[in-house]
Amino acid sequence: MSDPKIDLARAVFRALWEAGPAGLDRDALAHAVKASDREMREAVELCAKLSAQPTVGGAKPEVVGFDPMTRRYHIANSAEQADRIIAYALSYIRSGLERVLAYRDARTLRWGDTEMPQATQQALFEAEQKIRGWR
Structure with missing residues (x-):
């Protein structure tokens, strides 16, 4: 049986991966994962934790979150963008x-x-x- 919260976090990662370097704004991400704003933000938090320490062999750690410069959610495209997400x-x-x-x-x-x-x-x-x- 799958965990709905993990499924939603995976949907966030998939949506951001498909969006590519442009990322997604808040509304677009919530729409893409078919969740309320609050649910989407909680899913982004879980996605960030899971992506930072992947358990799948060969997967690279990723920084996932909101970049205030672009005002969009991203899988970080550079160390600089990762730094903005962390800050x-x-x-x-x-x-x-x-x-x-x-x-x-x-x-x-x-x-x-x-x-x-x-x-x-x-x-x-x-x-x-x-x-x-x-x-």
Whole structure:
């Protein structure tokens, strides 16, 4: 039995492969895979993960995602395009980490320096270290 999410991720890869270097804009990709915008974006995320570490013998790793310069989804055609796709994905991570760090500060200001669960403290410490490395 096949997994519908993996099938949709494969459909994303196939549509982008067929589109070639021109890639597909958001609406065209959603239409090509017959999915809602949200489903298509989730499928692109899964496709990106699967394509980056292929398990099929002989398959090359690929960078799949949104290139903000072309405003289209692509299978990267060059190292420069791969870098733009990666930078775009990192911008979402950076803003999410900044939001979580703001939550932590608000929590401390509101309720004082109460003890947070160890797992939360560790995750926030790691997030701070990573965000410092990106600046």
